Amino acid sequence: MTLLTESELRQVAEAIDRIERDTDAELVTVLAGQADDYRYIPLLWASLVSLLLPGALLFFSGWLSAWQLLLVQWLTFIVLAVIFRIPSLTSRLIPRSVRHWRACNLARRQFIELNLHHTEGGTGMLIFVSEAERYVEILVDRGISSRIDNGAWESIVADFTGKVRDGQVLEGFLGCIEACGSLLKQQVPATHERNELPNHLVVLP
Incomplete structure (x- = not known):
């Protein structure tokens, strides 16, 4: 600024x-x-990716247990929610x-x-x-x-x-x-x- x-x-x-x-x-x-x-933007994108990722994993791996999918979703959401809060990244997501x-x-x-x-x-x-x-x-x-x-x-x-x-x-x-x-x-x-x-x-x- x-x-x-x-x-x-x-x-x-x-x-x-x-x-x-x-x-x-x-x-x-x-x-x-x-x-x-824009505090909601990182959470919105993290939620979207964490919801779509299990479907992609199922498509390529063929099988994952329910708890494995849930674990992947939570880890993805937490990691991306933190990463996407970096100002330079947040601005690109809006x-x-x-x-x-x-x-x-x-x-x-x-x-x-x-x-x-x-x-x-x-x-x-x-x-x-x-x-x-x-x-x-x-x-x-x-x-x-x-x-x-x-x-x-x-x-x-x-x-x-x-x-x-x-x-x-x-x-x-x-x-x-x-x-x-x-x-x-x-x-x-x-x-x-x-x-x-x-x-x-x-x-x-």
Whole structure:
């Protein structure tokens, strides 16, 4: 995981400050280390393999007693449950769709918990990153979505996702904030000075 230093966190906050001077949008950034601990994944795979292995042994050996099959199942489950808890292995066992589903759910929870749906004029905007899942999403409230089509964010998200994949989280945030700022300045320009939500980067473990 790429941890941002205090100096880098300040750079993100300063970037948000700069773009909010030119727009009514209330921008919040969230960096999550991981969307889920996936503790169930090693157990799920260990259970699956331990259930299938006896059938394979019976097919190739021709005969095994009931207690031998049970012993093989238990030993297989215990050994694999331990091995599959190695982080590098666990990450390979999680389907991409599951990783993105968990990250997507966390992004929406953060949008609600940070009160982005209660801003004046519905101009809340969330830039969410879950680093372990290499997942980036931009969520906006009705006041922004009514003026900017959701497709406008796709290239920004794609560029940011590539930087997260390369471990360039800070560069990704700064580039994303700048690109979003250009769109917001045109479509959701500032009408009065306000700052309803914190500008610092919210970091989740």
